Amino acid sequence: MKPKIDKISFFSILFILFLISIPGFYAYHFTDWKNEALSRDISQRNAYPEFQEDSRIFDKRIMLRKDKSVTLNKSKLVFKGIKDKMIHLDVYLLELDPEAAYPHYISKADALKGIRLGDSRFQLLKVSKKTLQLKIVDLYKS
DSSP: OOOOOOHHHHHHHHHHHHHHHHHHHHHHHHSOOSOHHHHHHHHHHHHSOTTOOOOEEETTEEEEEBTOEEEETTEEEEEEEEETTEEEEEEEETTTOTTOOEEEEEEHHHHHHOEEETTEEEEEEEEOSSEEEEEEEEEOOO
């Protein structure tokens, strides 16, 4: 024969299990088990996808990505995109004031002829909404 379990002892066991599970749930749910460096690394990887490359200098050619910078001689160039059919570049003169941006709006025709930005002279090779390619014509060194 099966022993009968009365309803009071059954509910008291459920109540005790419920009271024990509350601190366990709290510890599991509200405690940060991750290492801060690990979570910071993961958030940085999510913010900068792997397919997004930085701006680079290849021999006599510069590839500028939108809102990325490249340092050449004593100036830093940042491609901001195309606005009203004009190329928008910010030039930072590192010797003069590294925090101040000098915006330049250049037409494609002028850029094809050649432009001087900072201590260097460039010629436009290719431009799109997200990239700008310039050829280094001359570097003026002082």
